[in-house]
Structures are given as C-alpha cells and as structure tokens.
Amino acid sequence: MKLSLLFYPNLEKIGAKTGKVPIYVRIALNRKKAEMRLNIEVLPEELKKWDERTMRFADRDMSANALLNTIDKQFEDFRHHHSTSLCEYNVKTIRNLILGLDLKPTPLILTYVEKYYNNAVASNTQITEGTKKNYRKALKHLKEFLIYKKMQDASLKDITMTFAHSFCDYLLGSFPDCEHTGMKEPSALDNIKKMRTIFDRAVDEELLLNNPFKK
Numbered sequence: 001m002k003l004s005l006l007f008y009p010n011l012e013k014i015g016a017k018t019g020k021v022p023i024y025v026r027i028a029l030n031r032k033k034a035e036m037r038l039n040i041e042v043l044p045e046e047l048k049k050w051d052e053r054t055m056r057f058a059d060r061d062m063s064a065n066a067l068l069n070t071i072d073k074q075f076e077d078f079r080h081h082h083s084t085s086l087c088e089y090n091v092k093t094i095r096n097l098i099l100g101l102d103l104k105p106t107p108l109i110l111t112y113v114e115k116y117y118n119n120a121v122a123s124n125t126q127i128t129e130g131t132k133k134n135y136r137k138a139l140k141h142l143k144e145f146l147i148y149k150k151m152q153d154a155s156l157k158d159i160t161m162t163f164a165h166s167f168c169d170y171l172l173g174s175f176p177d178c179e180h181t182g183m184k185e186p187s188a189l190d191n192i193k194k195m196r197t198i199f200d201r202a203v204d205e206e207l208l209l210n211n212p213f214k215k
Helices: 063-081 091-099 109-122 129-148 161-172 185-204
Strands: 003-009 021-029 032-042
Touching (some): 021 091, 032 063, 129 161
Antiparallel strands (some): 021 032
C-alpha cells in the first residue's frame, strides 16, 4: 500500500482581507486522500521562497519550516511503525493521528472487556446463565493469554490481525510453561465469537478502526 505526504500552498484559499496564502497538508493512501489547512499563512512575496521539491521555504529562518519538519517526522514515524499494517487504517485516521487530532484515550484491553461484561452481559436479563458463564471463560482465556504474552498493559489499539491470530493459536495450542492445554476447534471458535461480539462494540464506539476477530 502506498502512503504519501504532500505540503502545498493552496492558491484557491487566499485570504480575501489579508491576501495571505495558506499551506495545506495532504495525506494519500491508495488514491484516497485527506487534507487539512495548517496554521501557516504567507504573503505572496514570501511564497516566492517556496520550494516545491523539498516542500519547504528556502529561507531557513521562517518558523513555518519548523512546523512542516515536525509533521514530516510524525508522518515518517507512523509509516515506519505501521508499514505492515496500513490496511488497518483509513486515510482520515492517519491524518488525524499524525496531526494529533480527535485522539480519544484508548482503554486497556482488560479494562474494556471487563466493563463490557459487567454492563452488557452480567446485567442483561435476556442472556442465559450458560451464555454468561461462557463469556467469563472467554475473558479468563484472554486474560491468561495477555499474561502469557506479557501484554497486561496492552490497549485496544494493540488489537490487530496479528493479535487475533496469536490468540487463536494460543487457544488451540498447548504451552507447558504456562500450564495451558489446547482446546478443540469448536471450543476455540466459541471463544473467538465472544471476542468478536465484544470488539464490535469497540468499533461502534470508535475505539477501534475495525474488528480483527471479524472475518
């Protein structure tokens, strides 16, 4: 997947009163794009110093370059750390993450699943005791998995396709060092279904971009 960043002066948005030209940023991912106006405005004579190749002003003393450098570094850091998981993001989310916009605090996985069980399962009179028991078993396996992987402090943002596959492998496998005995596939699938239901709620609440447990 191709991810790119572009800074450019938007000549179509020149201030009617000030005559200043705003600088925009554009993030593109597989032909989809997300733009935003930056807190940079320059006069027409300053715009002559704009270098389209470097996407910077030739005058190194211009404060605008510092902001552009900061955003560029954020972009490169994101691309470096998520190069193999870009398919899990949409372009607007990437833009917001890079620019620090609308960032919601991400709860810990254990905190979220326990809250879900207490609010949506335990108190639900329409759910049978047998189903509630199965939820408790699924959460127990998830907690043991996180302990085994030393991920007790993992947050919802750490739930990726790799995480989902790893949890499934854990359910099916036997690991003597943590006294875990693999279960049969139907039982593992039932646990996965519980995770799917729980994290569907997280997607609805915009705490997850997508649900890796949902194929």
